[in-house]
Amino acid sequence: MSVLISLESIFPYVKWRKGQRELAEEVYRVSKEGGTLFVNYPTGSGKTVAILTGALKAAVEKDLKIYYLVKTKNQLISPINELKKIKSRQKVVTFSYIYNKKDMCLLKSLKGLDYLDFLRYCSFLIKNKRCPYYRKAVKLQGYLSNGDVNVYKYGEEMSVCPYELAKKNIPNTLITISVYNYLFNPDIRAIIEREVNLRLERSILIVDEGHNLPDSIISMLARELRRDWIMRARKEVAKFYKGEDKESIIGELTRLLSYFKYLERKIGGRKYLELNYDEFPVYELDPDKLFKAALAIERREGNELFSPLSYIRKIAEFWKELRTRRAAKVLIFERGFKTSVVKLLYVLPPPDSTDPLRKAHAAIVMSGTLPPAEHLIFTLNLQDKNVRSIGMSSPYAVNLKILGIKGVSSRYTERYEENFIKMAKLIREVYDSLPEGIVLAVFSSYDYLRYIIPYVKIQDVIVERENTTLEEINSKVRGKNKLLIACSAWGKVAEGIEIKVNEKSLIRAIVIAGLPVPEPSSYREKFYEIMLARTRDKDKAWKHTYVIPAVMKVIQALGRSVRSENDRAVAVLLDDRFFEQYVLNIINSYGYKVEEINPRLLKNSILSFFNKA
Template identity: 25%
Template sequence: MPPETHVLDPPSILFPYDKVRNEQSDMIACVLEAVQERKHTLIHAPTGLGKTAATLAPLLSKILSPEFKDKKLTIFFLTSRHTQHKLALDTLRLIKEKYNISFDVVDLIGKKLMCLQPGANLLQGTEFNEYCKSVREDKSCEFYVNVRESVFKLTPHGHKVVDDLKTILPIHVEVLMEACKEDKVCPYEITAEIAKDARVIIADYYYLFHPSIRERFFSKIGKELEQAIIIVDEGHNLPSRIQKVMTSMLTTNMIKYAIKEAKKYGYTELIEKLQILQTIFLNIAQGLSFEFGGQREKLAKKEQFMQPLAAKLDQEYDAFIDEMEVIADAVRILQKHSFIGGIAQFLKAWKGQDEGFVRIMNLEPSKTGPVLKLSHRCLDPSLVAKGVIEQSYVTLMMSGTLLPTEMYKDLLGFPESAKEYTFDNPFHENNRLAIVIPKTTTKFSMRNDQQFSAIAEI
């Protein structure tokens, strides 16, 4: 028995299909109320209900309506899943075609993944940003030079690529990247230019929930958080994603490779300094062992690292960071990546805030032997999420696994007044096909070629 459907009322909603499921129209009513009353909202709705259309259609109808036109709102559809980018784009394409309306949409993945420079995808996040910044500044990235005459001015070629692409929107980011490759222009710069006029931006969580990425991105596309309607798709993933980006780590291997790097490029003084840092690092780890019943982790204090380092180096902690950053910039010109730069980034984070973070040393196994990891670890995702949610015009978080919604509301710092909704599965239980295959698993520690082959066979 298929889910019950009806014709959507009111007809002013730009719904892409002829019929709407009953649960879907209930969800549309909640979304309309959320944007009308500016009430942040959490929605648990099972997979298959049609959440993407139930959010994009009413929100788009609102922001394009005469009532909302002057507010200049932009919808940010944030998702961590590749398939969801496509689903959102297909939904928007159907709306455009069905109602013959015009609005710009951009699809965006991480800048590093969009970069056309060979090998750039192998760099760590901060490393990549430093690299991209330096090749833009010294104008050695041909893809950037082909797009921009200056930070705010496009080249005639850049203008042409933007204008051409705007005629075929919405397009998947991979299609845009192919077109940019042919035209030898930076896909990120082109997308950012199109995003200035876009009414819907499909992107990863980081573009809004990583403080420095958001700041740079919003200033580049000329938009304000106060005018952002945020849809967080698969919202149950957001807390761990925020914790991950806000956590910094220093490992035995990073120090080892940084010393190697300093030796390779002849930074003799730095070699000695890094060896001192290594000794202090190992002192913090004292007492950890893999022996049966042994301690594998211990708390560390900010001063345990900062004070002995400054004392033994006879140099201010910040001055040491500055020195390493200058050397890392020089190394990146020669080989893109710098472990010395990675250590400088960690030392900066280590002196960061205490509230909501823990400093901890872990001993972990790895393929190459035991590894020590010293982390400045984020425990409280609301430190980042709360400010974004509060400043946004309205934030809607949805998922098929968002129960209890109250927990996510608290974890991410939604205000007390935020609304919570739970929808039933629209499919009759006899129509739900659940298959359990015990011999396969997607558990991280069990992922290997044998498992992948077994899953592929099924």
């Protein structure tokens, strides 16, 4: 039975911050009427609690269910904390949460298993009635946590499976917090729909960190095929499989190994090799036959003993996805230190993965760096949805002085030594203008970084490589008074680095060395083809394929410096293309203003800005 409640009776704080009430009202309106809302509110604006307030009001009044989805388990903490505060004011608000099954398992002996091995072992124990925690969970009736009970600790105390407790909780609570996989992975969603009576048409979806959603879906559906897996799979089949198709499977695996050897010769000194999907040799490998062989190999000891995931099953999983014709894919061959690998990636999220956004009564997609609404619509295939947008500029944007310099560019046609020296000289001038602090130099690609950095000639510099971690960077920064960090716009550092001491950012300057336009590839060609089909406009398709992704990498990098009202920093954009009106409009939409400056005045402008601080 629905009831009427006010926003104020839900909102757990004394005062609304700037933009919070307007956001709560818009979320309530969309959640009640139906449709999709894109929310572009900066970090620290209080968007999480405002969105929850508006969605909860609509859910209570219209008897709807809310699913709040985050990218990682660690991101569950923020909405859970806000919901605890809301629940202290509104007892009608009940919530639950569920995450990675392995992380919720009480069997310590399984923690070291690969995730797929864990799932199979879990199924084995349940099927053979050997998991004591699962047996108790099945018998338990009427458990309701309301979210304020730590479900893992409760399960531990009661010797009951926490995952099963969490699953039982979902139908009984108003809002469930979980990770992307549970709804955006079609295979997992099918299980959830069956086990918890998921009704998307009566649900409100809230997607946190929505700028990550397309890439996260592509990543969760990616598959890989390793040369050493094929070799081990062939040995497994030869030694343990007794089926009539044994010789046929061994023969096809041998041919597949020969193909890998051919690719290893062809790749030469390149980092990767793009394979033509339509020409990839599917041979006569049948996923169903491979799965049958895998099951026979894994059960070679009978049902009494558990055996690890077979390598032939890994081959089968890859082949199954390869044969699934649900969306455009690309195949990439890479040669690693120990083995070579073929990676299968979707160009865009397949339609069945984004079905929840289309089928839900309402969907709220939020982020501090959400791409333009039109880009998300076409990327997530939401052309037929009623979409609205609401945004607010960062209140700290005025603390970042952005200077733009013409006469330099990272265009491929301008990549020669004279321009490398010019770009390097400007980076060094920014560095020399700061008495202390970190300068983050963000290059358009790893290759461009390698071209420029020898000419910069700064002694204290950390250079990001493709495999560098944020932890490595942070450990090297300690104790440094002044430092240059050189990174790629497409790497981890530009997207996620945060270096603070006493709650104050140490990144005092950011140099964007070239507009990070994606390199041409078969992936981008297919992306463009899909965008052209969806937009029916060549110019729009080009911008969605190359320009918007580049500008969004810049927006993310600009956010690395000013993290609070106490921070002040300068950013210098080094590329003519930053002054194209379309690019400027996107940058301006985040509250940033770009000031063109003569290179000869750069040092004085930076010194003047910090002297006024």
